[in-house]
Amino acid sequence: MPLTSLSSSSANGFPDPDGRDLWFAMLGPLEMEVAGERVPVPGIRARSLLVSLLVQRNQVVRLDRLIESIWEAPPATAVAQVRNLVAELRKSLQTARGREVLETSPGGYRLVVADAEVDATQAEHCLLEGAAAAAEGDHHLALDRFSGSLALWRGEPLGDITPALARAWRPRFTELRRRAVLGLSRARLSLGMYEEAVTELLDAVVELPFDEELRLLLVSALHRGGRTTAALEACRETRRYFLEHLGTDPGPALRDLEVQILRGDALP
Template identity: 35%
Template sequence: MLAVLLLAEGSQVSVGRLVDAVWGTEAPASARGILRTYVHRLRKLLEPAGDTASSVIRAVGDGYQLTSPGELDLSVFRELFAQAERLRGAGDAQGAAKCLGDALGLWQGTALAGVRGEYADSQRQRLDELRLSAEAARRAVELELGGHEQAVSELTGLVAEHPLDERFREMLMLALYRSGRQAAALATYREVQTLLASELGVDPGPALQATYQRVLQADAGLLAPPAPAEPAP
């Protein structure tokens, strides 16, 4: 129940949604009463000196709301991620890299570790994709800043963890090529080409194919990072 309230990031969560998340299709007839008991226990744990007047869990309409969303790591992560995108768009790649590093530093292991059930499984998947999007953005910024040699080892690890994610494959190819390892970059493409064909019966996407062709032709335009945009005044 606490996980559901936290992931709502300050929004009201209806009792019906709480029941579905906690029990799924096997909710007991006394589910609403049990939820009230859970709220009482959580308040005792979370409220300073039992101060119910400043309750962090409020009853709102037909449901509950957990206050102080700004103190939630997920909310801070979202703000840092958004700030990084703004800085990157304004041409401040260094600032974007710093924000993305701070955002990813908030992650400590697997999200919702130890929480069971279909709701937790679906939220874990959603949060993991959010983290991977930030990872991809961070590696892209590092390549823009010319850190291709340092990025090779980190991107190799990400490819090993997520072998079907073409974002990391493409960036690894680019980092290898800029590090003078054209053959390794081509091998990276052929590996994922074989994997996608055997696992999913599909070819690599257009972006990955385009990068492969440019590496194959030793396109000099890939050797240097793109020129940074002019920072906004």
């Protein structure tokens, strides 16, 4: 599920940061700003509550689902504790120019937040613009948009929350970053920026070692940048790594790419 589908709101562009009422950052350690001031969210339970509301923003999140996101074995006082956490969060949000940001609804709560006020949605907005630019052949604009998407990342997403909540949502954020890296690398290859693409892809492969698409693009970047020997070694290393850790070969695309390089075919 794309992150944009997690919200019913939409935005035509994003305002200047100085004019934002609210800013929520999940692409790294969780951060919240209200009326331009950083507001701490202390405690793993408070952060988990806020993340649960953010990833399902503008939707009513049932009280029982919030409890599940905070405790694997909820205590008898879970309902009261969640209500206390909500009250503290609501108090922190009160300075947002009189807006009612955190609403109580039958059976749960709803966080009313615009797309422009969440870093993950802004990152995806940039990614979609980059993909559209690339499809139209405007690789300079694509480079700018994909770079803008990645610039919003500050570390591991959804930091300092409960393990169950991280397991449920972190893969979607990982995929967001992966798509941006792929788009940025392809834009760089189209512009002849081979070394920059190699550097980006080497880092990405360390983060996602079993991602064949990233590895294939790395091989292509090495070869197109004149490093054919390194490209072929990357093919062999990929095969060794998959056999050692997965007990199987990569898909046929790697072999096809290796054959193209050995034949001296021009790569797209």
